[in-house]
Amino acid sequence: MSILAFVAGVVLIITVLVDAYESVILPRRVTRKMRLVRLFFRTTWWLWTGLARALPGRKRRENFLSYYGPLSLLVLLVFWASVLIAGFALLYWAPGNAVTSPEGAADFGVCLYLSGSTFFTLGIGDIVPAIPLARAFVVLEAGMGIAFLAIVIGFLPAISQSFSRREVNISLLDARAGSPPTAAEMLRRLAEHSSIEPLNRFFQEWELWCAELLESHLSFPVLVYFRSQHGNQSWLAALTSILDACAFAIANVEGESVLQARLTFAMARHAVADLALVLHVPVRQLAIDRLPLRDFTLMRSMLRVEGLQFREEADAAKRLGELRRMYEPYIHALSLRLLFPVPPWIREENKTDNWQNGVWEKNALFTGDEPAGHGDEGHF
Numbered sequence: 001m002s003i004l005a006f007v008a009g010v011v012l013i014i015t016v017l018v019d020a021y022e023s024v025i026l027p028r029r030v031t032r033k034m035r036l037v038r039l040f041f042r043t044t045w046w047l048w049t050g051l052a053r054a055l056p057g058r059k060r061r062e063n064f065l066s067y068y069g070p071l072s073l074l075v076l077l078v079f080w081a082s083v084l085i086a087g088f089a090l091l092y093w094a095p096g097n098a099v100t101s102p103e104g105a106a107d108f109g110v111c112l113y114l115s116g117s118t119f120f121t122l123g124i125g126d127i128v129p130a131i132p133l134a135r136a137f138v139v140l141e142a143g144m145g146i147a148f149l150a151i152v153i154g155f156l157p158a159i160s161q162s163f164s165r166r167e168v169n170i171s172l173l174d175a176r177a178g179s180p181p182t183a184a185e186m187l188r189r190l191a192e193h194s195s196i197e198p199l200n201r202f203f204q205e206w207e208l209w210c211a212e213l214l215e216s217h218l219s220f221p222v223l224v225y226f227r228s229q230h231g232n233q234s235w236l237a238a239l240t241s242i243l244d245a246c247a248f249a250i251a252n253v254e255g256e257s258v259l260q261a262r263l264t265f266a267m268a269r270h271a272v273a274d275l276a277l278v279l280h281v282p283v284r285q286l287a288i289d290r291l292p293l294r295d296f297t298l299m300r301s302m303l304r305v306e307g308l309q310f311r312e313e314a315d316a317a318k319r320l321g322e323l324r325r326m327y328e329p330y331i332h333a334l335s336l337r338l339l340f341p342v343p344p345w346i347r348e349e350n351k352t353d354n355w356q357n358g359v360w361e362k363n364a365l366f367t368g369d370e371p372a373g374h375g376d377e378g379h380f
Contacts, residue, residue: 002094002095002096003094005090005093005094006090006091006094006095008087008090009086009087009088009089009090009091009094010087010091011087012083012084012086012087012090013084013087013088013091015036015083016036016080016083016084016087017084019035019036019037019080020080020148020151022035022037023037023220023221024151024155024220025151036083037076038280040076040079041072041076041221041222041225044068044072044075045068045072045225048064048065048068048072049065049339051064052064052065052339058231059231062227062231063231065227065339066227068225069222069223069225069226069227070226072222072225073156073159073222076222077152077155080148081119081148084119084141084144084148085112085115085116085119086112086115088115088118088119088137088141089108089111089112089114089115090108090111091134091137092106092111092114092115092129092134092137093106093107093108093111095131095133095134097130097131098111098129098130098131098133098134099111099114099127099128099129099130099134100127100128100129100130101126101127102126106127110127113127114127114129114138115141118138118141118142118145119141119142119144119145119148120145121142121145121146158220159220159222159223162216162217162220162223163223163226165212165216166209166212166213166216166223166235167228167229169205169206169209169238170228170233170234170235170238171229171233173186173233173238173241174233174353174354174355175353175355176189176190176202177189177241177245178347178351178353179230179232179233179351179352179353179354180232180233180237180241180341180343180344181233181237181238181241181343182241182244182343182344182345182346182347183241183244183245183248183299183345184299184302184303184345184346184347185346185347186202186241186245187199187245187248187249187299187303187308188302188303188306190202191303191306191307191308199245199249199260199261200259200260200261203242203245203246203249203260203261203263203264204260204263204264206242206264206268207260207263207264207267207268210239210242210264210267210268210270210271211267211271213235213239213271214267214270214271214274214275217271217275218274218275218278221278221279224275224279224334224338225338230354232341232354233354234340234341236331236334236335236338236340236342237340237341237342237343239268239271239272239331240331240342240343241343242264242268243265243268243269243272243327243331244291244345245261246261246262246264246265246268247265247320247323247324247327248299248320249261250262250265250319250323251316251317251319251320251323252300252308252310252311252316252320253308253309253310253311254309254311265323268327269326269327272327272330272331272334273327273330275330275334276330276333276334279334279337281333281334281336281337282333283329283330283333284329284332284333284336285328285329285332286328286329286332290324290328290342290344290345291320291324291345293317295345295346296317296320297313298346299345299346300313300316
């Protein structure tokens, strides 16, 4: 029994250390299926989404899901610390006489108490190691506890900064592509004066965003669970609308003017494929066509009004279908796993952007009247 306890303790400690190193320090994707952190997120996400589906109302479900990302990160850190403490407790308990206490016999509970106070460097001193091997483990665990605290201090700000950088561009997309963002609205608003140049500059900016998204979310996969401020916005919706817009431009517009669209499409497709691989989501085809021929023709008509010149419709539709098959299965798979709605190609009628919503726009900006309930007593 003592040998099994010692081996189990070593296995727990090594497993957590490797898992934490791969999740926090290693700056590359890890595709191995058997990982403690993957089991943690898959189990807790399954439980959390099960509770979310039982809630009435889409807004309430979305608010509930938004708590998962930050909360799971904190629980993961507590989980790692708990497993390390349990692992060292097994090492103290295995020899049988490695720990002395005022009560005499040191059972597993006493060893667990010593492990916890050592890991958090409390220095209480009521339980002490009695043999050289136990003293060495105490020193090792105390150093590991300090290192764990240092990792947490550096890990949480890095997560927060990556999330903030991601959300800045998603917020900027609101006025450029609508809420939720759609490819048709993005192309219509940016195709000014019959020129492709504004689109090229826009696609260049989003190529960099896609590269940052790929790097940050592969380094810290927990970020995929962090949701945006508004329920009709998400990193997956932004990525989908960019892919849609680039694919439409590549398929319909001729010449070197779509070079930047090709570069952005390649970067965005790389991001969505790698994220699906890291999360181990099965790739699936969409049950319905997101852009039937009727809507495709409508998009061309809308954008032709802006002065854009397109190639033959039959060739463009075929080319667009080929490009869509390169990314839509990954988008659909991520949407099902993360419960993010996939944005449409064409904006729904009578839909307002997020920046247009609110009492001030409805009462003051558009009517010129003072908003109800916003007198002097409403200011702070």
